[in-house]
Amino acid sequence: MLDESIYNWFSLEWFTPSAFKSFDWAHFFVFYAIPLVILLFLLKWLIGTKVKQKLPVALPKRDIEKHWTGYLRIIPNLLKALALLMLLIALARPQRTNEMVEQWSEGIDIALLIDISESMQIEDFQPNRLDAAKATARDFIAGRNQDRIGLVIFSGDAYSLSPLTTDYELLYKFIEEEIDFNKIENRGTAIGSAIAVGTNRMRESDAASKVMILLTDGDNTAGNIDPITAAELASAYDIKIYTICVGKEGKVPYGKDFFGRTNYVENTVDESNLREIAKIGSGQFYRVSDNAALQNVFDMIDEYEKAEIKETRYKNTTDFYPIYLKWGILFFLMFMLTKSTFISNILED
Known part of the structure; x- marks a missing residue:
């Protein structure tokens, strides 16, 4: 040398x-x-x-x-x-310059609340609502930088799948292997319980910003806590809530019959609860009807909730x-x- x-x-x-x-x-x-x-x-x-x-x-x-x-x-x-x-x-x-860049941010804590109820098998998204949500969640996590992210899944009950972590590889593994329709036995959609579980995970967080993203396709039909009450509790801990309602109105494809023909079911959702939850949580409500719209919503949230990255540069120049x-x-x-x-x-x- x-x-x-x-x-x-x-x-x-x-x-x-x-x-x-x-x-x-x-x-x-x-x-x-x-x-x-x-x-x-x-x-x-x-x-x-x-x-x-x-x-x-x-x-x-x-x-x-x-x-x-x-x-x-x-x-x-x-x-x-x-x-x-x-x-x-x-x-x-002639010179040689050694430059060191030191980056840091205050970070954001994010809880993803994903509905795994039976209706998430409806195929108005490709290949179905749940798989579309999982793919979008993976892309969202990949775009973050040192933010702690936790996973909550819910059906008739709510379950904390992952604590807040920066181990994104672990999160990918949970999304691929642990999120499916059979993870929770009780049927229904416990939105209030999901918000309560997410709040419990984040209540002791000292992050500069705390965000909850609730993704569901139905009304609250299970659980032992009212969604509005749960949203008010989350708001008390300064948790911002984004609510995303997935699914089209009217007849939607749902499985196949004995002869391989597509079955159709009637789909209706009362948006008022989800709108009110977003309002209480100082976030926004979104209604999406296909994969592209879902991806766009997560892209917008990703842009809204960016931590300010600060950097300090050190230069050491030697003249020869x-x-x-x-x-x-x-x-x-x-x-x-x-x-x-x-x-x-x-x-x-």
């Missing part, structure tokens, strides 16, 4: 491709000057060859031979070019231009030394 200490500036690792790729360049535009520097060196060489004084010497061609010392003439110019290149790299200001500046000074000093030594003098003679 490349040592980033400026005290190891003399390491050749600073000139490897991996080193240059790791940098952020504060003034990258400086590199556009490199072609200009090359052009200036070429012009200097061309002009020098034209105007430099020449002394004609008559020698037979066989007596003229190249000597290795002739190549020493390029050393001063090479050192000067390297010094300029190092200066340009330093001016481009001193490394290339030191190399530039070194090359420049070497250039000055060679300019005053036999190397330059020999080649000028």
